Amino acid sequence: MKINFKKTYKFAIKSALFISLFAAGFAVIMVSLFFGSKGNDLLLFGFVCLFIIYLFSFLVLQYRVERFIYRRVKKIYDDVSLLESSSFINQPITTDMETLTREVKKFATDKKLEIEMLQVREEYRREFLGNVSHELKTPLFTVQGYLSTLIDGAMDDKTVRKKYLKRAEKGVERLIYIVEDLDMITKLESGDLNLEFSEFDIVELVQNVFDLLEMKADKKKITLAFENYHIQPILVHGDKDKIQQVVENLIVNSIKYGKEGGLTEVAIVNLTKKKVLVRITDNGEGIEKQNIPRLFERFYRVNKSGSRAEGGSGLGLAIVKHIIEAHKEKIYVESEFGIGSEFSFTIEKARLRKPELNLEQIYNKSLSINKLNKK
Template sequence: MKISFKKTYKFAIKSAFYISLFSTAFVLGLAMIIFKVDPKSLWVFGIIFVFAIYLFSFLVLQYRVERFIYRRVKKIYDDVSLLESSTLINQPITTDMETLTREVKKFATDKKLEIEMLQVREEYRREFLGNISHELKTPLFTVQGYISTLLDGAMDDKTIRKKYLKRADKGVERLIYIVEDLDMITKLESGDLNLEITEFDIVELIRNVFDLLEMKADKKKITLAFENEYIRPNFVRADKDRIQQVIENLIVNSIKYGKKGGVTEVAVVNLTKEKVLVRISDDGEGIEQQNIPRLFERFYRVNKSGSRAEGGSGLGLAIVKHIIEAHKEKIYVESEFGIGSEFSFTVEKAGVKEEKKEPKKIIDKEEEDEEEDE
């Protein structure tokens, strides 16, 4: 730590003033009472005495306080420097207790926040490792069990062999699904996934997703529909495949957690001149408020047993969030437990950038016309 010393004179100035004032009054009082000296003749003596005592007191007090505080406070700075605090290591040692108290308090607050953040991260790390081990362990043990059974003699029975191989194949497919989703999230978080931005009709894209998920919705007798029956085409500018993945994941979630015989509605709203809002709502079980802030965490499940029974990697909403953020857009969620949930996200309208350039082209054309007239 850099050894520098920031002095403060407030304590010495005040203390010397009080000492000199008391000393002068006491000496002058004794001189008048004991020696019967005329008060008028003591003025010069009193002025000289008060200045001398003040100066002496100030120097002694300042020196002693500096030495006293320096020795003890320096130890505090040295102890703090062991913790590599950037807020205090480079600060000069101060004898001002108010400043020292403020600096130490700030240091303690920063450290407390840092410790709390580390505790949250550690808890998240443990939960994440537990979740990923469970997600991978289940299909691995399934595949291992079927293969072991076949190797133990069941392979000779053609019916059992075919059935067990199909089940093992499903377990492998689930493993591949989880690994691919993890790989995608890693690329999205690191920025390695390049977006292919094109212009397309998002209404048509949603209709295609409806067709893809129609059979899945029919199993729970859930109706997939637009909020507005006479919805018009709406062109946006984004990565078509990734936005389709977002819509698929959100609709699959609405089917998974929707009530039997319910409805999943999708709305496309012109939010502003530059943005389109896509809203996907269901009338399912809803989400409790305490779970909403963690919905987009990897492997976080509101209903762990029910979610795993429905399948999925537990990464769907995390992928949705990262894809939307990769487009520099926002995703929102509103839910009321027992009534339903609504997910919505923004996407840029097609032709926004071209529209912004048009005024400049018009001005240039006007300037060219003026030049021709001249």
């Protein structure tokens, strides 16, 4: 690509002016001293000298400066690959050093930020691959171990065979669970997962989740309840299945990290005329402050050993965040270590519609109006 340099004349104009003033003044003084010239002739001589010296100095300086800067600036642009930078491709390159310095500094800053972002992404990629391999490796080795034991001779014992096959099946189920979560979060991040919006009762949905997780909560003697026992139905607008998955994941986490005999409460609050806030609160172990910013990262676990023992893919909160953001809503978390945690998210209320009257209702209404008019 040919470099298009934009000429600047400021340096040559100023420099030529200084040189010509000095040279013309010096010539006038010398002529007056040695030749004794005075008056109009000396003044005319001075102006002619000034003009000729100025013109000559300007042309020489401009040509030399352009050539000097051109060579060096071209080398700078080639060295730092400015020709590949989109900010310089469609505009001429100036030979003004101040402008050039500013542009090079801006380019260097942009490249530094780009390099830092690439380093962060590379670190995130390595961590993600390490987490994926670790999550998949555990159930794979488990399944392989049980199957190898059966092949090596345990197949003949019916009791051992049945027990090991059941354990291998659990390992396969965990693998399927992880792969399905990975598939969902990939679709959510790429925008390929279409949401099916409808109007539904969020209170009924939470109660359904309570029923699904009742046995899981009973194992740790954790009570699942609404904050307000007399809560009325609240219609919201969203993807029912995905919102149920959000509520289920959050309540599963509250059970997983909750203490024996603890409590998980769900509150549904009218936040504004158009929004509802769903809060899931527990009195479990809580989360330390340094871990809160990373809670919604894929495979990030606060308590690595404990949470893996409880099961799960490590993608629950990441999926929750993406589902809520796909609804263009917000999710919040507040926690105090040793006291408990509260996760909350907003969701849009269902739009109120005027009830449609059937033919019988319209007929009855018209009769009542006619009776009123007769009276």
